[in-house]
Amino acid sequence: MTDNMLKAGDIAPDFTLPQDGGAPVALSQLAPAPVVLYFYPKDNTPGCTTEALDFSALLPEFRALGTKVFGVSKDSLKKHENFRTKQELSVPLLSDADSDVCERYGTWGEKKNYGRTYMGITRATFLIGPDRKIVQVWDKVKVKGHADEVLAATRALVNQ
Secondary structure, eight states, X not given: XXXXXXXXXXXXOOOEEEETTEEEEEGGGTTTSOEXXXXXXXXXXHHHHHHHHHHHHHHHHHHHTTOXXXXXXXXXXXXXXXXHHHHTOOSOEEEOTTOHHHHHHTOEEEEEETTEEEEEEOOEEXXXXXXXXXXXXXXXXXXXXXXXXXXXXXXXXXXX
């Protein structure tokens, strides 16, 4: 977890971001629905594609629980639309081109890969309750089985 990443119990900062193929999304307008925000580094890369496909496959189950799910990255709306079309994704994608939301949620920071240091998005997911409190945070996400884990936590939240 990055030092400034939001934690369970924190109030999720409000935002308005453009959505691929749709109207802009404001967190404050989604209440009282629970919200899953998954932050990912880049469209059309292996891990990000798998994660988006997994959330898309489970989207009907999230919706049955009254939960909104969104993927967030710095990619442009055009890249998001191409990604959704190419991969036949159903999960909506939000563009945080200036990384403002990523910074406020603590998912933007220094990364290291193969000895190289650079700035980027840390793969992380936030489950936000109806009161905008963060219920659970997954940081440094391993993609395999992640969407199922988030769905299980969402079921537990909704069935409390």
